[in-house]
Amino acid sequence: MTPFWYPADPRPVVAFLSVPERGAEKLCFVLGALLASLRLRAPFFFYHKEAARKLGAVPEYTMAAGLDLPLARLQEHGFVFAQQAGSHHEPDENEETQPGVILARLKAVGAPRAVVLLNVPDDAGASAAAYDNIAQELIAAGQREGLLVTVSVREVVEPLGAAFGGWLEVKEAVACLDCRGPSDLEELLLSVAAEALLLTGKAGDVDSARSAAGAALASGEPRKRFEQYLAAEGASLKAFRTMLASETIWATTVDCGTQEEGVITRCDAALVREIVRDLESGPGVGGLDQLAKIGEPFGPGCTMARIHAGSQDAAERAADRLHLAFSSTEEDVSPGQRQLRIHRPFVR
Secondary structure (H helix, E strand, O other), X not given: OOOOOOOOOOOOEOEEEEEOOOOOHHHHHHHHHHHHHOOOEEEEEEOOOHHHHHHOOOOOOOOEOOOHHHHHHHHHHOEEEEEOOOOOOOOOHHHHOOHHHHHHHHHHHOOOEEEEEEEEEOOOOOOHHHHHHHHHHHHHHHHHOOOEEEEEEEEEOOOOOOOEOHHHHHHHHHHHHOOOOOHHHHHHXXXXXXXXXXXXXXXXXXXXXXXXXXXXXXXXXXXXXXXXXXXXXXXXHHHHHHHHHOOOOOOEEEEEEOOOOEEEEEEOHHHHHHHHHHHHHOOOOEEEEOOOOOOOEEOOOOEXXXXXXXXXXXXXXXXXXXXXXXXXXXXXXXXXXOOOEEEOOOOO
C-alpha cells in the first residue's frame, strides 16, 4: 500500500500529473487554486524546474522546498507547488509516458487519488489508442497499490492557450482565473477539475461536477486564493499587480502577421516551444502571446502571434521561424480542440 502521509482533514487529497509535464505548468497554476476553492487539497510536485522558473517571474516569489513547508502550505491554502523530492533524474518525454514511471511519481507524492493528463503529441509515433492502453494499465497498476487514478487522454493538435514564456504564462493563468483566458485552457481546466470532484466523491455525475467547477471559477475565489498563496511564498503583490497591468515588460514587442489569407489548420507546438526557448535564453528573456488558434481566419492586418523580446534582432529571428509553425487552407476548418477520452477506475 502507498504510505499516505497527509494530515487528517475533511478536504480530500487529490494529486494532478500532466504527462509530459512541460507545457502544462499554467494549467497547474490555475487548477491548484480552483481545486482548493472546491474544498479539495491539491499537491503539485514537479519533476522539472520549469514551473519554478515560470513562477519565479513573479517578483520575489520562491517555490516551497523540503517537506514540512509544502505540507504546511497545503494545509493552509488547499494547494501547493513544490519541487518533487529526490528528482535527481529528470525523465525525458518518452520515459515520462511509461506507466511505471508515472506510478512511481504518484507514489512519491503520496496522495490516495490522482488525475493524470496524458498528452499525445500530434507528431507522436504511437497512436492515441496506444495511450488509451497506457491509461488502462496505469489505472490497474494504481489499484494494486491502493491508488485511485483517473486518466484523461488528450490529443495535442496545437499549443495550449495563447501565451508562452515564463511571465506571459503566469499572466495568462491569472486571466483564466478571471474567466478571461483562452477557451481551450478553460475547457481543459474545468474538465480536469470535474474529474477530481468525481474521483473524490464530491460530485455524483459529470454534469454536476462541471457545473460546480464552473461556478467556483466564476466566483472569484480561486483568483484570491492564488494571490494569497503567492504572498505566503514571499511574492510582492503590489509589484505583481503592476506587472499584470502592464501591456508588456520587454524592450521590443512585435506583431507577427502575414500577407496571405486563409484559415489556420495547424500550429506546430514543438516549434513554438523551440522559438520560446530561444527567446527566453537571449538578453532580456521574452516569449509569445496572442498566438492564433486552429480554425481562425487570418490575412493582412491579422496577428499570428505577438513576440516579446529583449532586442529587435531577437524578435525578427523569432518572426522568421514563427511563420513556419503555421499551416493554412482557404477552406473552413473546425477549431483545434479535441474531445478528451476519460478512463476512470472501477470503484465497488
